[in-house]
Structures are given as structure tokens and as C-alpha cells.
Amino acid sequence: MADIKLNHANIDQAADDLERSSRDLHSAVDDCMTLVRNAQQDLQGDLKNAAADFHLQLSTLDGDMTRELNAAVAALREMHGLLRDADVRAGRTIAS
Incomplete structure (x- = not known):
């Protein structure tokens, strides 16, 4: 039981995807602003x-x-860190 470790990579992936989408949205808005300024x-x-x-x-x-x-x-990212820390603490509790 001491080897229990949950996989929270999907939370990290969600953060990466959201960060990438944020950059893409900002870029699209920036392009639109350039077009408006030029017009x-x-x-x-x-x-x-x-x-x-x-x-x-x-x-x-x-x-x-x-x-x-x-x-x-x-x-x-904070949620991912908290869950990772909880896993470590739970692992210590189970091991003892």
C-alpha cells in the first residue's frame, strides 16, 4: 500500500492547454486590434x-x-501541487 501514487498529470495538461489557449486568444485579439488601428x-x-x-x-x-x-x-498549478503534496503525505501515513 505504500506505493499508492495518484496521477494528476491531467491537471498539469489542462494548465498547459489553458496557457497555450490564452496565448492564442491574445494573439488573435492583438491581430484584430492591429487591423482596427490600421483601418x-x-x-x-x-x-x-x-x-x-x-x-x-x-x-x-x-x-x-x-x-x-x-x-x-x-x-x-496550485491544485496540482496540493494534490501531489497530499499524495506524498498519504504515502507516508500508509507506510508507517
Whole structure:
């Protein structure tokens, strides 16, 4: 029984996948912001102002999204660490 060890690799994999998805989403939003900024140069008046406002909103939401996804990744990593530590403690208890 002292050899009991649970596999929590799926939690680590989930964190890796979420981290990769976060980078991909940020890249897509960044590409969109570049397109809006470039289009803004050809616009005038209210349309130009609307494009500037949209760009600002995209930037703000991208920052919020990135922070929230990073927090989720950190929570998954912490969960993985806690479960790994619990396995070690349980192994010691069973061994004694």
C-alpha cells in the first residue's frame, strides 16, 4: 500500500492547454486590434472615433481576459501541487 501514487498529470495538461489557449486568444485579439488601428487611419469623423473606442475596448478586455486566464492557470498549478503534496503525505501515513 505504500506505493499508492495518484496521477494528476491531467491537471498539469489542462494548465498547459489553458496557457497555450490564452496565448492564442491574445494573439488573435492583438491581430484584430492591429487591423482596427490600421483601418482607423482611413476613417474620418464619428466612424474614426468609433474605431478608436472599439480599439480601446478591445485592449481593455484583452488585458482582463489575459489576467483571468493567467489566474486560472495558476489555480490549476496550485491544485496540482496540493494534490501531489497530499499524495506524498498519504504515502507516508500508509507506510508507517
